[in-house]
Amino acid sequence: MQFYSNMISFKALQQGIQQTWKYKPMVFFLYLLTFLLAVFVAYPLKSLLESTVGHSMMISDLVKGFDYTFLNDFKNAHGDGFLPIIDQSIAVLILYLLLFIFVTGGILATFIQQPPKYNRSVFWGQSAEFFWRILRLTFYFILIHSAIFCLFAFIFYTSSNGLSPFTLENEGTIAFNFKFVAPAYVLVAAFFFMWQDYTKVFLVAEDKTWVFQSLWSALKFIFNNFRKTYGLYLLNLTLWVLVLFINYSISTCIEFTSSSAILPSFLISQVFVILRLSLKLINISSVKTLYQFVEIQQNAAT
Amino acid sequence: MNVNKSLLIILLCLGFSASTQDQKQQTALSLRTANYDIDLTLDVDKKQVQAQQYLTFKNPSADTIWTMPFHMYYNAFKNNKSTFALEAKSLISTKSQEDIDQGIWSWIKVTEVIDQEGNNLSDSLSFVAVDDQNKQDHTVLMLHLKEPILPHGTYGVHMKWTSQIPKTAIRTGYNRDFFFMAQWYPKLGVYEPAGTRFATKGQWNCHQYHANTEYFGEFGVYKVNITVPENFVVGASGFLVEEKKAAKTLPSNRPLKTYTYLAEDVIDFTWTANPHFIVLEEKWKDVQIKLLIMPEHVCNKERFLVATKYTLDFFEDYIEKYPYPTLTIVSPPYYGLFSGAMEYPTLFTAPTLCILPPNIRTTETLTMHELTHQYFMQMLSTNEQEEAWMDEGFTAFFEAKMMDKFYPKGVFYWDYMGINIGSEEYRRGRFFNADNIKIAPMSQFGWLFKHQGHREIVYGKASVWLRTLEGMVGEACMKDIIQTYFKRWKFKHPCRFDFIDIVNEIVPQHHGDTFGPNMNWFLDQVIYGTEECDYSVHSIHNKEVAESLGYFDNTTTARVPTANAEKLYEAKVILYRLGELWVPQDVKITFDNGEVLMEKWNGKARSHDFTYTGSRKIIAVEIDPALKIPLDKNLINNSYVLEPESAGITRYFTSFLTWMQGAMITASALI
Numbered sequence: 001m002q003f004y005s006n007m008i009s010f011k012a013l014q015q016g017i018q019q020t021w022k023y024k025p026m027v028f029f030l031y032l033l034t035f036l037l038a039v040f041v042a043y044p045l046k047s048l049l050e051s052t053v054g055h056s057m058m059i060s061d062l063v064k065g066f067d068y069t070f071l072n073d074f075k076n077a078h079g080d081g082f083l084p085i086i087d088q089s090i091a092v093l094i095l096y097l098l099l100f101i102f103v104t105g106g107i108l109a110t111f112i113q114q115p116p117k118y119n120r121s122v123f124w125g126q127s128a129e130f131f132w133r134i135l136r137l138t139f140y141f142i143l144i145h146s147a148i149f150c151l152f153a154f155i156f157y158t159s160s161n162g163l164s165p166f167t168l169e170n171e172g173t174i175a176f177n178f179k180f181v182a183p184a185y186v187l188v189a190a191f192f193f194m195w196q197d198y199t200k201v202f203l204v205a206e207d208k209t210w211v212f213q214s215l216w217s218a219l220k221f222i223f224n225n226f227r228k229t230y231g232l233y234l235l236n237l238t239l240w241v242l243v244l245f246i247n248y249s250i251s252t253c254i255e256f257t258s259s260s261a262i263l264p265s266f267l268i269s270q271v272f273v274i275l276r277l278s279l280k281l282i283n284i285s286s287v288k289t290l291y292q293f294v295e296i297q298q299n300a301a302t
Numbered sequence: 303m304n305v306n307k308s309l310l311i312i313l314l315c316l317g318f319s320a321s322t323q324d325q326k327q328q329t330a331l332s333l334r335t336a337n338y339d340i341d342l343t344l345d346v347d348k349k350q351v352q353a354q355q356y357l358t359f360k361n362p363s364a365d366t367i368w369t370m371p372f373h374m375y376y377n378a379f380k381n382n383k384s385t386f387a388l389e390a391k392s393l394i395s396t397k398s399q400e401d402i403d404q405g406i407w408s409w410i411k412v413t414e415v416i417d418q419e420g421n422n423l424s425d426s427l428s429f430v431a432v433d434d435q436n437k438q439d440h441t442v443l444m445l446h447l448k449e450p451i452l453p454h455g456t457y458g459v460h461m462k463w464t465s466q467i468p469k470t471a472i473r474t475g476y477n478r479d480f481f482f483m484a485q486w487y488p489k490l491g492v493y494e495p496a497g498t499r500f501a502t503k504g505q506w507n508c509h510q511y512h513a514n515t516e517y518f519g520e521f522g523v524y525k526v527n528i529t530v531p532e533n534f535v536v537g538a539s540g541f542l543v544e545e546k547k548a549a550k551t552l553p554s555n556r557p558l559k560t561y562t563y564l565a566e567d568v569i570d571f572t573w574t575a576n577p578h579f580i581v582l583e584e585k586w587k588d589v590q591i592k593l594l595i596m597p598e599h600v601c602n603k604e605r606f607l608v609a610t611k612y613t614l615d616f617f618e619d620y621i622e623k624y625p626y627p628t629l630t631i632v633s634p635p636y637y638g639l640f641s642g643a644m645e646y647p648t649l650f651t652a653p654t655l656c657i658l659p660p661n662i663r664t665t666e667t668l669t670m671h672e673l674t675h676q677y678f679m680q681m682l683s684t685n686e687q688e689e690a691w692m693d694e695g696f697t698a699f700f701e702a703k704m705m706d707k708f709y710p711k712g713v714f715y716w717d718y719m720g721i722n723i724g725s726e727e728y729r730r731g732r733f734f735n736a737d738n739i740k741i742a743p744m745s746q747f748g749w750l751f752k753h754q755g756h757r758e759i760v761y762g763k764a765s766v767w768l769r770t771l772e773g774m775v776g777e778a779c780m781k782d783i784i785q786t787y788f789k790r791w792k793f794k795h796p797c798r799f800d801f802i803d804i805v806n807e808i809v810p811q812h813h814g815d816t817f818g819p820n821m822n823w824f825l826d827q828v829i830y831g832t833e834e835c836d837y838s839v840h841s842i843h844n845k846e847v848a849e850s851l852g853y854f855d856n857t858t859t860a861r862v863p864t865a866n867a868e869k870l871y872e873a874k875v876i877l878y879r880l881g882e883l884w885v886p887q888d889v890k891i892t893f894d895n896g897e898v899l900m901e902k903w904n905g906k907a908r909s910h911d912f913t914y915t916g917s918r919k920i921i922a923v924e925i926d927p928a929l930k931i932p933l934d935k936n937l938i939n940n941s942y943v944l945e946p947e948s949a950g951i952t953r954y955f956t957s958f959l960t961w962m963q964g965a966m967i968t969a970s971a972l973i
């Protein structure tokens with residue numbers, strides 16, 4: 001049984017990867033969206049730098065990357081010009097989240113309906129169809145995720161006596177508590193993120209009017225198939241950690257400090273942006289696949 | 303001579319066994335003006351110290367002295383209206399409401415005073431508030447003498463006193479079983495004969511305890527018997543002469559042990575006791591390094607010891623070898639964190655954390671900083687209350703120099719983001735990030751600084767202008783200045799005038815009159831002024847000079863265009879002085895034919911032009927190309943290129959773009 005549930009999780013992941021590849025235009029659409037929105041805020045930064053400090057010889061040193069003195073002097077001399085860019089970044093971030101909420105319905109519908117290839121009318125039609133429901137769902141889960149985070153932060157804070165030097169034996173207590181609380185948080189939070197994913201799948205697959213119906217169905221489904229669902233979620237999490245680790249290692253090992261390195265370094269970073277977006281879709285697709293596997297089994301049994 | 307003193311002298315002689323003779327200074331390093339024999343018992347249950355001390359004072363002047371002021375630092379925590387509490391705008395953060403409700407405050411009380419003639423002076427004590435006349439401030443105790451201290455005479459006084467130790471908050475105190483005892487005894491002020499420092503007539507220098515400022519003390523020899531429960535590990539200034547079982551006991555009947563320490567030619571004495579300390583010993587030349595560290599921090603021992611040896615090596619070369627036989631480093635427990643980082647004679651505290659990653663070099667920075675204070679504060683005993691920049695500024699300057707030399711990757715680095723921040727640039731950055739870098743002149747007494755301005759001026763501005771001075775006069779000249787300053791003033795009490803005199807003496811020896819007859823034009827601006835320094839390259843102009851054509855004086859034929867004439871340009875660069883502070887500047891001018899000119903500008907005028915007529919055009923200009931003037935608050939506008947290289951901006955553009963994409967993807971995890 002254990003072996004079987006592991007197998008089914010692997011299979012779901014494998015199919016998730018295949019389907020994400022099959023509907024890769026969705027990945028590219030999301031990539032384009034992040035790229036254009038990021039350009040929308042990065043370009044004003046470029047213009048600000050060019051107009052204020054563009055003629056300084058210090059600029060040529062910036063190819064090496066981080067320059068504390070430059071950043072500090074820039075902040076003190078032209079920091080006011082940077083404030084609108086921060087505001088704009090926050091606005092863009094919120095806009096991206098809204099757009100992502102919008103297309104989530106389309107992404108799920110595409111994976112569920114499985115048109116022979118990426119179908120624009122399925123994608124956009126279903127995006128519009130589910131927007132308000134997924135928006136509400138996101139809102140509920142933001143509350144749940146915040147509550148879970150606050151709970152763990154509270155546990156960590158109180159178990160470390162408020163980090164107060166006067167009451168703690170030594171700071172090892174903080175490290176020790178963190179070593180337990182952080183992984184526990186990841187494992188517990190993963191459950192709620194997983195619940196959110198299955199709710200979305202139920203919502204779109206069964207086209208329920210009320211989000212709460214899907215929430216309840218998803219919860220039942222997760223508990224009835226806990227090993228499979230949680231196993232798959234941990235697999236997805238492992239994959240995500242792996243990609244981050246590779247990204248971190250490459251950025252740490254290779255020094256990009258000359259002007260000729262800007263393009264390769266940028267391209268590598270974009271590959272990782274695409275990979276991370278793909279992982280997001282692989283997760284959704286594999287969750288949906290697992291749901292369908294179990295449905296098929298149950299139908300076969302009845 | 304009274305009985306107590308005789309007893310103490312006998313004890314002293316007994317204490318000096320032959321085994322420790324070699325640790326004593328062969329010849330006195332200082333005048334040894336204020337010498338203490340202290341015998342104390344630490345009551346770890348009541349958190350009290352019971353002590354008696356015999357002070358021998360040698361009058362350094364031709365004055366007849368009738369008073370003796372004592373610092374009573376623990377009285378700063380006696381009530382909530384002390385000058386310290388009022389200046390700090392709150393009680394020490396570690397004072398619990400429970401203590402306040404139960405009326406538990408900290409204090410130091412002298413119960414008996416007998417002079418060398420046997421006169422009882424216990425009724426001749428009064429508190430004075432020399433700085434603000436605050437009657438509730440009891441941090442300076444004035445003793446009125448029955449017999450005066452004669453010119454160049456020696457005077458002895460015996461005191462009995464008790465103190466209630468505060469909870470550690472500002473450097474000193476206890477928490478649980480950790481005791482860090484600094485500024486813990488009635489400490490005599492410094493007598494300044496006429497002509498020393500700012501004294502126009504002989505006077506005591508003994509300020510109240512202020513929230514902002516540190517200390518000032520007289521050189522002398524301390525012999526201290528510290529009696530503590532026998533399971534406690536003790537560390538102290540100076541060296542251990544003897545340890546033995548104590549005859550006395552506490553009310554709790556704990557077995558006690560007495561440690562006898564001797565510290566020579568020091569301006570203060572500090573000690574610590576805690577049952578959990580591990581003592582790690584190491585040698586640097588003939589100096590015994592003792593690291594008192596908690597078991598959980600032993601993982602960081604090399605960080606302390608390596609940084610210590612780097613610093614000792616550095617100063618042996620730069621100034622003079624560390625002259626004391628011991629150096630004690632105290633790394634306090636987490637629950638005693640507020641006792642560090644702080645410097646005391648031959649002992650300093652530097653906190654560390656076992657969770658501190660190696661790329662955050664706080665442990666090394668603190669070690670180098672506090673150890674540097676052995677030179678700037680202890681051997682060159684400046685007045686930290688009146689002129690805090692003379693210890694903190696010099697120390698911050700050397701800390702940055704050593705950190706950048708021995709840890710070139712920076713005080714903080716992270717390879718993932720390509721981040722590395724050097725010590726010197728960090729110190730400069732912190733100064734320019736201060737709320738108001740013009741808040742007050744450096745010459746102002748420490749406690750008069752308002753609105754947190756003290757720290758950034760005495761550490762930040764001072765270290766940055768010292769680095770600027772070094773930039774202008776060169777490293778060899780700066781080394782000569784510091785060496786001369788040290789040799790002339792070690793084991794004395796210099797003030798800013800003494801340093802300024804040496805700068806004005808040494809700079810002409812290296813540079814003739816390049817900088818004028820003296821350096822006061824610079825020193826006055828940075829010590830007494832509050833203005834900021836900022837120079838900029840405003841613009842570059844390459845204007846084509848039209849050929850002279852047509853009729854001119856005495857010409858009968860019109861001049862016509864010359865065939866294939868080389869184009870002439872009036873190439874001009876316009877420089878601005880944006881700040882009020884001026885310094886001479888080097889200006890590097892690069893032409894399109896590859897030629898480079900190094901020009902000098904005295905930096906005084908509000909603007910200055912360099913103009914060249916010829917076939918070449920200016921393509922780039924740089925003020926202060928060798929970065930000699932870190933005091934310039936904006937280094938970005940110090941240069942101008944006509945056709946900028948955009949690669950740097952492109953790099954920042956792509957990095958920011960990718961970073962934004964990453965932020966979006968991370969945030970979408972919520973959906």
Ligand SMILES: [Zn+2]
Nearest residue numbers: 671675694697
């Ligand atoms: Zn310091």
